[in-house]
Amino acid sequence: MAAAGAVLVTVVVGLVRILRGPGDADRVMAAQLLGTGGVAALLLAGIARGRAATLDVALTLAVLAAFASIAFVKGAALAQDEASRRDGEE
Amino acid sequence: MSAALDLFTIVAVSAGVLFFLAGVVGLLRFPDALTRLHALTKADNVGLGLIVAGLLPQAGSVLAGLKLLLVWLTVLLAGATVGQLIARVARRAGPRA
Numbered sequence: 001m002a003a004a005g006a007v008l009v010t011v012v013v014g015l016v017r018i019l020r021g022p023g024d025a026d027r028v029m030a031a032q033l034l035g036t037g038g039v040a041a042l043l044l045a046g047i048a049r050g051r052a053a054t055l056d057v058a059l060t061l062a063v064l065a066a067f068a069s070i071a072f073v074k075g076a077a078l079a080q081d082e083a084s085r086r087d088g089e090e
Numbered sequence: 091m092s093a094a095l096d097l098f099t100i101v102a103v104s105a106g107v108l109f110f111l112a113g114v115v116g117l118l119r120f121p122d123a124l125t126r127l128h129a130l131t132k133a134d135n136v137g138l139g140l141i142v143a144g145l146l147p148q149a150g151s152v153l154a155g156l157k158l159l160l161v162w163l164t165v166l167l168a169g170a171t172v173g174q175l176i177a178r179v180a181r182r183a184g185p186r187a
Contacts, residue, residue, distance in 0.1 A: 012170060024150030024158070025127060026117075026123055028128050028176060029123075029126060029127060030117060032169075032172060032176075033110065033113065033114070033117065033130055033132070033133065033134070035137055036134045036137075037105065037110060038167055039108065039138065039161060040106065040141050042138065042142065043122065043141065043158065043161065044103070044145065046137070046144060047145045047148050047149065047154075049101065050150070053103060055154060055157045055161065059157065059161050059164065062161055062164045062165050062168065063164060063168075065168070066164075066165075066171070066172060069168075069172040069175070069176065070171075070172065070175065070178075073172070073175040073176060073178075073179055076096065076179045076183075077174070077178075077179060078180050080179070
């Protein structure tokens with residue numbers, strides 16, 4: 001349990017990077033670290049308390065965190081394409 | 091035997107937490123997006139891997155152990171893929187990003 005708490009605290013410190021930026025990529029990186037840290041904390045807590053269902057929750061969170069980052073990349077790539085097209089016309 | 095396994099759990103989980111700490115420090119202190127991504131993926135893959143390895147002896151059943159491994163493999167696959175994708179976005183955005 002203590003280790004789960006330690007992982008959570010470190011990851012929350014990492015969230016400062018979301019506030020500071022400077023780029024969108026840095027922010028999504030901190031969000032991804034939160035996803036992985038959340039998975040680690042869930043695993044630690046689930047084994048420590050002996051609850052098998054927590055492992056399923058961790059598995060779901062792992063998949064969803066990956067989808068969140070992929071959604072960001074798709075959106076950012078679209079925005080960059082449009083920006084470069086606009087630059088080319090001028 | 092069980093004491094040795096418990097000791098292994100404590101060592102591996104502590105090392106995993108240490109990797110998470112190092113990853114966060116790198117994320118906060120490194121100068122640009124690509125080096126920060128480098129620090130982050132180490133924490134993701136190795137930190138979670140050490141924690142999963144440490145928890146395996148405590149899993150209690152084969153199914154729970156397999157599920158732990160599945161979680162780690164999922165994160166490995168997702169981390170490798172997403173790392174490349176984010177790096178491409180950061181590189182195309184240029185040094186200002």
